Amino acid sequence: MMSETAIEVRNLTKAFYDADSDRTTVAAYEVEFEVKRGEFVCIVGPSGCGKTTVLRILAGLETKLGGSIDMKSENPPAMVFQEASVLPWLTVRENVGFPLSLKGVAAAKRRARVDELLELTGLTDFADALPHRLSGGMKQRVSVARALVDDREILLMDEPFGALDEQTRLVLQQELLRIWETTGKTVVFITHSVDEALTLADRVLVMSPRPGTIIADLAVPFDRPRDVVEMRRDKRFWDLTYEVWRLLASSSTEHQA
Numbered sequence: 001m002m003s004e005t006a007i008e009v010r011n012l013t014k015a016f017y018d019a020d021s022d023r024t025t026v027a028a029y030e031v032e033f034e035v036k037r038g039e040f041v042c043i044v045g046p047s048g049c050g051k052t053t054v055l056r057i058l059a060g061l062e063t064k065l066g067g068s069i070d071m072k073s074e075n076p077p078a079m080v081f082q083e084a085s086v087l088p089w090l091t092v093r094e095n096v097g098f099p100l101s102l103k104g105v106a107a108a109k110r111r112a113r114v115d116e117l118l119e120l121t122g123l124t125d126f127a128d129a130l131p132h133r134l135s136g137g138m139k140q141r142v143s144v145a146r147a148l149v150d151d152r153e154i155l156l157m158d159e160p161f162g163a164l165d166e167q168t169r170l171v172l173q174q175e176l177l178r179i180w181e182t183t184g185k186t187v188v189f190i191t192h193s194v195d196e197a198l199t200l201a202d203r204v205l206v207m208s209p210r211p212g213t214i215i216a217d218l219a220v221p222f223d224r225p226r227d228v229v230e231m232r233r234d235k236r237f238w239d240l241t242y243e244v245w246r247l248l249a250s251s252s253t254e255h256q257a
């Protein structure tokens with residue numbers, strides 16, 4: 001199963017034109033990668049290199065200028081954004097069930113599915129709370145639960161833990177790994193953090209500064225299930241950290257030259 005391709009991106013290029021300044025920004029340039037079914041792939045790269053743009057194109061939220069994308073899945077991908085996108089007037093339960101309400105899933109069936117997701121994401125005790133009572137980490141759990149509720153095959157995550165403190169972030173990384181192992185989703189996860197990418201991914205794609213293109217595709221060799229704290233005792237973790245930083249540093253020097 002693992003060898004089946006879920007996402008194939010070829011020569012993907014995107015430019016934005018700003019009419020006010022009459023300038024064109026090339027946000028992604030000939031981006032190429034593949035993701036296998038059930039694989040967890042992280043994309044790291046400097047700020048503004050086009051990571052979000054690539055993900056938004058995969059999500060169908062943005063058009064592309066050139067190249068091709070093949071998403072081999074039965075349903076459209078789910079997306080989790082950096083800012084928790086909870087609806088403030090709905091309870092946690094209603095927020096998580098929102099995609100099912102939109103699809104007109106019957107109340108009893110919806111409730112059973114939402115209960116499962118609340119359990120999976122550790123939100124059961126907060127089911128009837130309104131979002132203003134939740135911490136940033138809890139709100140982001142709600143976003144993750146909602147992205148999983150209607151069982152999309154592909155999960156696209158745009159720096160979902162970027163706004164959280166380091167400790168909360170580590171807790172949610174561990175939780176996400178557990179959820180991913182349970183659900184078997186194909187995940188594309190964007191992050192600024194080399195550390196986060198190595199913690200989570202099967203493979204890390206490194207992007208150059210804008211116009212962003214993929215400059216390396218590194219396999220992350222740690223066994224599953226992973227312990228996000230214990231894996232930091234492994235020398236390979238720091239060797240890979242160094243390798244990714246070296247790639248990022250050398251590509252930014254080339255860019256300035």
Ligand SMILES: Nc1ncnc2c1ncn2[C@@H]1O[C@H](COP(=O)(O)OP(=O)(O)OP(=O)(O)O)[C@@H](O)[C@H]1O
Pocket residue numbers: 016017018025026027045046047048049050051052053054192210
């Ligand atoms: N809608 C838009 N209109 C014009 N320019 C845009 C638009 N969206 C993105 N850009 C530009 O495209 C480039 C890439 O942006 P993008 O958000 O994809 O980068 P990123 O790698 O995700 O950055 P960060 O890590 O800081 O979030 C940037 O220069 C950005 O200003």
